[in-house]
Structure formats: structure tokens, C-alpha cells
Amino acid sequence: MSRHRKRKGEPVTGWLNLFKPVDMTSTQAVAIIKRLFNAEKVGHGGTLDPLADGILPIALGEATKTVQWAMDAEKEYVFTIRWGISTASQDAEGEVVATSDLRPERAAIEAALVKYVGTIRQVPPKYSAIKVAGERAYDLAREGEAFELEAREVTVHAAKVIGMPDADHTVIHVVSGKGFYVRALARDLAFDLGAEGFISQLRRIRVGAFDAPRAVSIADLDALKEDRAALMSKLRPLQAVLTEMPHLQVTPHDAGNLRQGRSIVLLPHVIERWRETRADEEDRMALAVTGEDAVALGEVRAGHFEPVRVFAF
Numbered sequence: 335m336s337r338h339r340k341r342k343g344e345p346v347t348g349w350l351n352l353f354k355p356v357d358m359t360s361t362q363a364v365a366i367i368k369r370l371f372n373a374e375k376v377g378h379g380g381t382l383d384p385l386a387d388g389i390l391p392i393a394l395g396e397a398t399k400t401v402q403w404a405m406d407a408e409k410e411y412v413f414t415i416r417w418g419i420s421t422a423s424q425d426a427e428g429e430v431v432a433t434s435d436l437r438p439e440r441a442a443i444e445a446a447l448v449k450y451v452g453t454i455r456q457v458p459p460k461y462s463a464i465k466v467a468g469e470r471a472y473d474l475a476r477e478g479e480a481f482e483l484e485a486r487e488v489t490v491h492a493a494k495v496i497g498m499p500d501a502d503h504t505v506i507h508v509v510s511g512k513g514f515y516v517r518a519l520a521r522d523l524a525f526d527l528g529a530e531g532f533i534s535q536l537r538r539i540r541v542g543a544f545d546a547p548r549a550v551s552i553a554d555l556d557a558l559k560e561d562r563a564a565l566m567s568k569l570r571p572l573q574a575v576l577t578e579m580p581h582l583q584v585t586p587h588d589a590g591n592l593r594q595g596r597s598i599v600l601l602p603h604v605i606e607r608w609r610e611t612r613a614d615e616e617d618r619m620a621l622a623v624t625g626e627d628a629v630a631l632g633e634v635r636a637g638h639f640e641p642v643r644v645f646a647f
Contacts, residue, residue, distance in 0.1 A: 350367060353388060456518050456519070630645060
């Protein structure tokens, strides 16, 4: 049998701005995209709960080497808290653990939200994918095991009440950094207000450069499965998640050296341009590109660019 027949899929590379539906896991979404694109390698840029819908960035091929940048990107959510009931998982799936007649007023919710903007310490929900002694927290929680998760620093850039359809429901918009849990915010907010509440609806409307208005659905993609060119046109380039990182234009000759894992010498004006475009003086990372093609991620050191991750096309 030829090597080509053994290969499991095609070497497709790029990012897909997918709008995941409710009642689908992130892993299931990845499997569907892998099949639709007949792709060799596929991963996602940050889990989205089955009960949530919205943006799930999907990485194909060499783009899987940049997944961490999607996970670290700024995220935007719109969610609804249902007051009067708390559940074990802080969402509609969990069993009811407490009820209350208290319905917080808008002014009280807005006042309580203020302390959650900025860099805060947040204890993740017990029903989360965080590992505790090698086990997933949600597995331990479902088995009734007693355990505690440590608080971690997260950043919330904005949190605002955007709707109160009735006394039972409050709609909130949040912009956050990495590692933030919406369900934990709902839990803590309810506690501060002396109320019970859980998230009845959750939508992620942005992950970094991927946003809802430009997202594609699985139904959109399924309709294109007989038209390979149209399907491939839905992919965005590998560097779509690296918009904040300085880009270095390198020659095709230097690109060849980088692809062999060799460092290259940078001209003074290229180094100066890199200094001007980086957001943090401590950050030495850059993306080497030739024309529109990503070549390698690496570090600028002592006049050289040293490749850390090389992209093979």
C-alpha cells in the first residue's frame, strides 16, 4: 500500500472561526470539522461548554502549533443569570442545590459587578476541566468527591448589565482575559447579593480576532462539502491568532534556513521595526513571514532570529 493511502486526511492548514451550537461538545465539533475538511490534524483554541454556543476557533494542520495564542486571547461573552435557583454546576445541567425568593434589582447587580472588573482572584467552578491530582475536576464533582480548587488571578476588562427581561433574569456582557470562568462569576455575584442564581444561557461572541458576525456554522460548511474550493475559502491564515505579535519579513533564502531550524541574522532596520511593534519590552517573540506565508515563530536575540516553532507547508 502506498504512503498516500495510509495518510489519515489531507495536510490542510488554517483557522476556522466556527459558531458552535448548543448541545455539542468542543471535541465533537473538532471531529465534525476534521471529517468535513478531510484534515490530517485538527484542534480547538479553548473549550466551550456543551450548554454554551458561540465562537470556537478551530485550528487545522500547522495552525495547531498556535493554539496557545487563541487560548490566551481576550474573550467576550453574553450570558443570562436565572435568579432564585442555584445548581451544583452553576448551569442548567446541574441538580438544584438551593432556592430563594430574593430577586436582586438592577442597581444592586450593577453595584456588585464593579468589584469584578480588573485583575481579580477567582476560584474556578468544581465542574471544570481543571486537573486535581491527575483527575478532571468535573469527574470528581460528579462522583461526589470532596476537594477544593485554588483561586487564580484572572483579568476582567469590562462587565456590564445589558438587559433585565424580567425579575427572574439578568443579561450581562463581559470582556475577559484567559482562564476566566463565567459560571464562577455568576456564583460569586449571587453570593455577594445574598441570592441564588445559575447561568441559563451563555454565548461566547468573540475570541481574539474571531467574532460572531464573521463566524461560520457547521450547517454552512456542510452545504459546501461538495465544493472543496468554497470550503477552503472559509479558512483564515495560520497567523490569524497572531495579530498582536510583531511580524518580521524575511527573504525566501532566510525562510529556507528557518525551516531547517537554523537561526538567521536580522538587519538593523528589521530589529528596529520589531522594537516599535512589540507590546511588551520583555517579550522577545516574533513571527517570521515571507510575503503572506508564516515561516516560524521565534525569539529576537543579539541581532538574530532564533526559530522556536517552524511551520511546514
